[in-house]
Amino acid sequence: MSVNGDYSGKTKCLPTYLVLDTSGTMQPHEELLNATLDHVHMSLVSSPRVAEFAHISIITFNTQPHLVLQMTDIEEVRSLPMLSCGGRTNFGAAFDLVRQRIDVDVPAIRASNKAVLRPAVFLLTDGKPSDPGTWEISFANLVDKSWPRRPHVLTFGFGAATAESLSGMATKAAFLARTNTEEKEALSRMLTTLLNTLVASAPVGALVVPEDLPGFERIPVDYVE
Amino acid sequence: MPVDYFSLGPLGDPIGGDNGESEGVYPLVGKPGQLLKRYKAHCATAEEANRLDWLIERAALASAADRAMLQAKCCWPLDRVTDGIRPAFGVLLSRAPDKFETTMLLSGSKTKRIQLEVDWLASASEKCERRRIPVPTFEERLLICIDIVEVADFLDRHDIVYGDWSYANAFWSVGDLSGYVIDIDGCGYRKRRSVATHNWTDPRLGSTQPADGLTDRYGVALLLARCLTGIRDVEPALAGLRRLARQHGATELSTLVENGVTAQVREDRPRVGTLLTALRNARSSTSRQQRSPVAARPDNGVVGWRKPGGSSPTVSPCTPAANGRPVTPVTPSRPQQVRPPAVAASRYPSRQLSGTGTPPWVALVLLGLLLLLLVVVLFS
Numbered sequence: 001m002s003v004n005g006d007y008s009g010k011t012k013c014l015p016t017y018l019v020l021d022t023s024g025t026m027q028p029h030e031e032l033l034n035a036t037l038d039h040v041h042m043s044l045v046s047s048p049r050v051a052e053f054a055h056i057s058i059i060t061f062n063t064q065p066h067l068v069l070q071m072t073d074i075e076e077v078r079s080l081p082m083l084s085c086g087g088r089t090n091f092g093a094a095f096d097l098v099r100q101r102i103d104v105d106v107p108a109i110r111a112s113n114k115a116v117l118r119p120a121v122f123l124l125t126d127g128k129p130s131d132p133g134t135w136e137i138s139f140a141n142l143v144d145k146s147w148p149r150r151p152h153v154l155t156f157g158f159g160a161a162t163a164e165s166l167s168g169m170a171t172k173a174a175f176l177a178r179t180n181t182e183e184k185e186a187l188s189r190m191l192t193t194l195l196n197t198l199v200a201s202a203p204v205g206a207l208v209v210p211e212d213l214p215g216f217e218r219i220p221v222d223y224v225e
Numbered sequence: 226m227p228v229d230y231f232s233l234g235p236l237g238d239p240i241g242g243d244n245g246e247s248e249g250v251y252p253l254v255g256k257p258g259q260l261l262k263r264y265k266a267h268c269a270t271a272e273e274a275n276r277l278d279w280l281i282e283r284a285a286l287a288s289a290a291d292r293a294m295l296q297a298k299c300c301w302p303l304d305r306v307t308d309g310i311r312p313a314f315g316v317l318l319s320r321a322p323d324k325f326e327t328t329m330l331l332s333g334s335k336t337k338r339i340q341l342e343v344d345w346l347a348s349a350s351e352k353c354e355r356r357r358i359p360v361p362t363f364e365e366r367l368l369i370c371i372d373i374v375e376v377a378d379f380l381d382r383h384d385i386v387y388g389d390w391s392y393a394n395a396f397w398s399v400g401d402l403s404g405y406v407i408d409i410d411g412c413g414y415r416k417r418r419s420v421a422t423h424n425w426t427d428p429r430l431g432s433t434q435p436a437d438g439l440t441d442r443y444g445v446a447l448l449l450a451r452c453l454t455g456i457r458d459v460e461p462a463l464a465g466l467r468r469l470a471r472q473h474g475a476t477e478l479s480t481l482v483e484n485g486v487t488a489q490v491r492e493d494r495p496r497v498g499t500l501l502t503a504l505r506n507a508r509s510s511t512s513r514q515q516r517s518p519v520a521a522r523p524d525n526g527v528v529g530w531r532k533p534g535g536s537s538p539t540v541s542p543c544t545p546a547a548n549g550r551p552v553t554p555v556t557p558s559r560p561q562q563v564r565p566p567a568v569a570a571s572r573y574p575s576r577q578l579s580g581t582g583t584p585p586w587v588a589l590v591l592l593g594l595l596l597l598l599l600v601v602v603l604f605s
Binding site: 041045047048078203 | 337342
């Protein structure tokens with residue numbers, strides 16, 4: 001009789017969605033965004049235990065959402081997308097796409113004989129929603145408590161992003177860059193936090209949410225799980 | 226006596242961040258090879274200071290042979306550090322030797338220098354090859370594991386509980402096939418707080434119970450199953466080890482490892498010393514056998530450690546020593562080029578394990594000399 005789980009227990013996998021705002025206001029940060037993504041990827045593949053734990057999908061959004069990297073074992077990623085920015089900041093369609101993808105990705109990972117944890121969404125933005133009245137409905141649908149696969153959502157904002165919108169779109173944690181934090185630094189720190197979160201989560205087999213983020217203010221989330 | 230933090234001088238940039246009980250690990254400027262591990266405030270207590278002092282003393286009281294072994298094969302804590310307020314502000318440690326670093330390929334021509342954790346030894350050969358990390362043979366894995374288990378055996382013999390065997394807490398060297406255990410400073414006497422590491426948790430230990438020596442027996446057995454096969458999932462790793470053991474005449478080892486991992490009763494897990502003896506026997510057995518490329522056999526399901534093809538132009542020839550390890554470190558002289566994976570000769574082309582390298586005529590000559598000597602002694 002096992003006390004603390006079976007020795008043959010399945011390896012856990014955290015489906016991780018990196019949802020990136022690529023609207024027009026992000027254009028000055030295109031180069032840094034691509035470089036930081038590259039750094040995150042390189043750091044993850046250098047640790048087999050983290051690569052084994054966290055599967056990643058990248059979704060960008062502006063006027064429309066785009067699935068730029070399908071959910072995959074980081075080890076299997078041969079090339080990363082070159083991101084370019086332009087258009088509006090429509091969150092609603094991005095939330096709809098994340099929900100659709102979760103329904104595709106979770107069964108696929110489960111079929112590979114892994115135990116699938118509740119997905120984690122890391123949302124990075126520098127702006128306010130261009131689709132007020134729409135995104136709220138899509139977000140509510142994404143985190144609907146009656147949906148077993150509803151994800152944890154962590155939001156990170158800088159530039160014109162507001163505490164109000166970041167708070168309303170998060171279920172676990174929301175971070176807003178302080179006004180004295182440079183935008184480039186904020187972007188780099190947000191992606192590094194994604195990396196550190198995955199590294200810290202892998203050994204314990206569960207999502208470990210960062211307590212704080214230098215240069216950012218942690219704001220209370222509206223959503224109560 | 227503890228070392229005063231303020232006497233250490235300047236610290237370099239941290240090489241390890243917030244991790245468990247550690248707030249950060251810093252090199253000491255002007256003292257190469259020494260590190261300061263700073264503990265989080267809640268771990269800086271007098272009780273922790275006593276535990277650290279006790280642990281540091283264990284190495285000092287060890288036999289000369291054990292001290293030499295510990296110095297070479299693990300990062301034993303050297304001195305407790307206090308800041309005058311916090312008794313266990315930190316601890317001084319030796320930095321792992323450079324031979325445990327290697328260059329991995331990231332993508333295209335990008336490379337990265339990393340400390341080679343056993344995480345890679347427990348990874349499928351395809352993953353390693355993709356990153357240009359050499360894939361050791363079974364015999365070579367035995368050598369690495371013997372080093373790690375020698376440290377574990379010392380701990381077991383002295384009622385010291387490690388409690389944190391995992392992919393991250395030991396390094397290995399592609400150069401001389403040695404192993405090195407880190408994070409010894411967290412060890413406790415007969416028990417320690419259980420470290421819940423995913424896929425390494427003792428299945429027969431309650432989640433609130435502290436880790437003990439029996440937990441370590443499980444952890445070491447599991448480490449062996451994974452590192453000897455390059456397979457991470459438990460049951461396939463055990464099955465892979467059984468196959469390998471049959472091929473290499475090391476069934477005693479696979480049976481013991483399996484008992485250590487799957488025993489229904491914790492007390493039935495074999496002692497670490499028993500595992501160590503079985504590892505050494507397996508090594509003697511494999512070194513007597515004719516080497517054969519196991520991965521090339523069609524009925525072998527183990528894919529974790531097949532040999533890459535040919536010898537690398539960046540690899541220096543290894544000179545076999547008495548203990549079977551190459552004495553010339555194998556250090557890539559430049560970033561390694563991508564080679565297509567292949568199943569052929571060993572990554573260590575000139576390395577000969579003991580028992581296989583002596584030509585038969587040498588033995589005949591020696592035998593003749595011995596007989597001659599015997600005749601001279603008898604008739605003189």
